[in-house]
Amino acid sequence: MPTVKxxxxxQKIRAEALKKREIKTAPGSIQIVVGMGTPGIAxxxxxxxxxxxxxxxxxxxxxxxxxxxxxxxxxxWEPIVQVIKGADAPVTYGKVNPFAARRIMDEHVQxxxxxxxxxxxx
Amino acid sequence: xxxxxxxxxxxxxxxVSAGAGTIRIGICEDLDADRLTVSLADDGxxxxxxxxxxxxxxxxxxxxxxxVGLGIPLLKEAAExxxxxxxxxxxxxxxxxxxxxFQHSHIDRMPLGNLAETFRExxxxxxxxxxxxxxxxxxxxxxxxxxFDDQPVKEILxxxxxxxxxxxxxxxxTLEQGLGEAQSILEPASLQEK
Numbered sequence: 001m002p003t004v005k006x007x008x009x010x011q012k013i014r015a016e017a018l019k020k021r022e023i024k025t026a027p028g029s030i031q032i033v034v035g036m037g038t039p040g041i042a043x044x045x046x047x048x049x050x051x052x053x054x055x056x057x058x059x060x061x062x063x064x065x066x067x068x069x070x071x072x073x074x075x076x077w078e079p080i081v082q083v084i085k086g087a088d089a090p091v092t093y094g095k096v097n098p099f100a101a102r103r104i105m106d107e108h109v110q111x112x113x114x115x116x117x118x119x120x121x122x
Numbered sequence: 123x124x125x126x127x128x129x130x131x132x133x134x135x136x137x138v139s140a141g142a143g144t145i146r147i148g149i150c151e152d153l154d155a156d157r158l159t160v161s162l163a164d165d166g167x168x169x170x171x172x173x174x175x176x177x178x179x180x181x182x183x184x185x186x187x188x189x190v191g192l193g194i195p196l197l198k199e200a201a202e203x204x205x206x207x208x209x210x211x212x213x214x215x216x217x218x219x220x221x222x223x224f225q226h227s228h229i230d231r232m233p234l235g236n237l238a239e240t241f242r243e244x245x246x247x248x249x250x251x252x253x254x255x256x257x258x259x260x261x262x263x264x265x266x267x268x269x270f271d272d273q274p275v276k277e278i279l280x281x282x283x284x285x286x287x288x289x290x291x292x293x294x295x296t297l298e299q300g301l302g303e304a305q306s307i308l309e310p311a312s313l314q315e316k
Contacts, residue, residue, distance in 0.1 A: 006296055010278045013288040034247065038132050038193040042123055046131060049243055053290055060287045068247035070139050 017062070030064045030109055035080035037071025043078035044097060051098035052081075055105045064109065077120050083108055094120040123196065125235030126160060126224075132193040133162050133220055134244055137251075140166025140218065144252040147244075149237060151226060151308060152260040157206075158226045158234070165217040174212050197222060204231035238297035245272045245293065246284045259304050266307050268300040 034040070034049045052066055074080055077094030083104065084090045091114050093104055100118050107115050123129055130147065137145050142164035150159045169177070177194050198208040205225035212218040224231045241255045255270045279289060 006292070007274060007278055009292060010275060010289070013286065013292060014279055014282045016288070017282045017286055036131060036135055036247070038135075041128050041132050041135075041193075046128060046243070049247065050239060053243070053246065053285070056285060057287045057290045057294070062286060064285055065283050066247055066285045067249075068135070068243070070135050 020062075029086060031082075031084040032064060032066045032109070033082040033084070034066065034068045035070070035072045035074075035078060035082075036068040039071060039075040040078045040080065045079035047098050048079045048081060048096050048101045051101045052105065055102060059105075059110075061105075061110070074120060080120070085109075085112075092120045093118040123193075125233055126158075127235030127237060127240040129193065129197045129200075129222075130160060130162070130240055131243070133197075134248075136193070137162065137164035137166050137218065138248055140164060140168070142166035142217065142251060144254065145244075146254045146256070147241070148256045148258075149234070150258040150260070151234070151305075152258075153226060153308060154260050154263065156226045157223055158231065159221060159223045161219065161221040163217065163219040168214040168216050168218055169212040170214050174210050177210065178208070194220075200224075200230075200232055204228040206231075238294065238301050241270060241297050241301075242290070242293045245275075246290070249276065249284050257301055257304055259308050261307050264307050266304040268304040270297060270300065 032052060034045055034052070036045050036049065049066070049068065055061070056064055056066070072080055074094065079096050081093045081096040081101065081104065082090050083093070085108075091108065093100070093115070096104065096118060100115075104115050104118065107113050123132065134145060134147070144165050146163045148159070148161040150157070152158070178198050179195065194208075201208050201222045201224055205228050206223035208220065208222045210218065210220050237257060241253070244251075245253050253270075253272045256267065257269075258265060258267045275293075276284070282289065284290070284293070
């Protein structure tokens with residue numbers, strides 16, 4: 001069974017992460033929320049979430065948590081992604097396809113610059 | 123929504139908004155019985171019999187109690203089209219169990235979609251929920267099951283988030299490998315490695 005070995009692998013991952021101090025809930029941590037209610041899923045939110053997780057893995061981005069949430073009531077803007085960086089006000093993006101997700105990850109999450117063209121007008 | 127896994131994500135979201143602490147997902151591809159069944163059992167707030175009767179009604183949504191809209195009626199119709207059906211058992215305060223079945227070989231049966239990705243997404247994006255995912259494949263009297271319980275993973279990781287890149291890779295590999303091994307018995311004998 002690969003399971004036993006797997007859990008050891010996890011312990012290694014944890015030890016490594018602790019060593020590099022990659023985990024902290026201090027300011028600077030980034031939260032990404034993807035709307036995955038029925039309208040979100042129907043509009044392709046699943047591909048968006050998939051892309052975000054792929055980017056985190058590919059670029060080895062730490063200190064990010066990704067959450068999914070139900071219907072947020074902005075159906076025509078789905079898929080919706082919210083980015084919350086530390087103490088900053090949350091930024092809500094609409095019509096986030098995988099391409100847009102990559103730009104948001106590059107420019108906002110990593111670069112610190114809000115991608116204005118996808119922001120849902122308040 | 124053209125894949126079963128998309129409906130699974132949708133059902134799971136209902137369970138999460140019903141306040142479920144533990145969600146069990148069961149997928150069974152039984153080629154001997156020519157059935158594909160999907161089940162989801164939660165320990166959320168549950169529904170009264172009246173609400174259960176209404177959830178398959180496309181014009182009903184229980185937004186105040188449970189986030190049910192068009193998802194369930196569409197899934198029910200898709201199941202019935204593929205010579206299957208849907209049953210819902212629910213008890214207020216105890217939880218809800220939904221089972222959906224399809225004729226596996228039915229031409230109108232929607233594809234299953236990528237289960238490994240789906241299981242990973244659910245565990246990662248709802249870390250507060252304890253997920254127990256089970257997949258069973260049956261063919262020619264043989265049976266293989268893969269079960270993934272995310273509790274031990276979370277216990278070991280403690281304060282390391284599931285979205286840590288190495289954890290994401292670990293989950294992807296574990297799920298792909300486990301599901302791949304179980305699903306391999308469904309392939310034609312000529313394609314099987316051993």
